[in-house]
Amino acid sequence: MTYDDAMDLAVKLFEAVGVLVLVVGSLLTVVSGARLYLAGNHLAAYEATRQGIGRAVLLGLEILIIADIIQTVIIDPTLESAATLGVIVLVRIVLSFSLEIELDGRLPWHKGDGTPPGR
Numbered sequence: 001m002t003y004d005d006a007m008d009l010a011v012k013l014f015e016a017v018g019v020l021v022l023v024v025g026s027l028l029t030v031v032s033g034a035r036l037y038l039a040g041n042h043l044a045a046y047e048a049t050r051q052g053i054g055r056a057v058l059l060g061l062e063i064l065i066i067a068d069i070i071q072t073v074i075i076d077p078t079l080e081s082a083a084t085l086g087v088i089v090l091v092r093i094v095l096s097f098s099l100e101i102e103l104d105g106r107l108p109w110h111k112g113d114g115t116p117p118g119r
Contacts (some may be wrong), residue, residue: 007074011067018063025056054103061092 001009029052036045065088072085101107 001094004075011070011075013069014063014070018060018067021063022056022060026053029053029056051103054099058096058099061095065089065092093106 006011032052032113033045033049036048038044039069068088
């Protein structure tokens with residue numbers, strides 16, 4: 001196995017793990033939310049499902065970014081691939097930021113101080 005083959009394999013593994021986290025995390029969250037819903041706790045079911053899926057998306061995106069970084073930096077270090085990675089990371093930052101606000105109800109830098117969003 002050559003170095004390039006090993007890096008291709010690493011990218012594929014990170015992509016597979018990222019997708020697995022998205023799928024399994026979402027499914028486990030839906031099952032957990034369904035249990036809460038069937039127990040009669042509808043609002044808690046909604047909130048828990050929403051937060052669990054958001055966290056699965058955040059973690060899955062983090063892992064998929066690793067694959068993109070390896071792909072760009074090691075396998076295909078061109079200006080075009082670097083620009084593509086930059087756009088992907090920018091989109092991920094925006095998604096992550098908005099999901100953090102959705103999940104926690106406050107800006108990320110206000111964690112733990114009780115400050116509501118936007119203040």
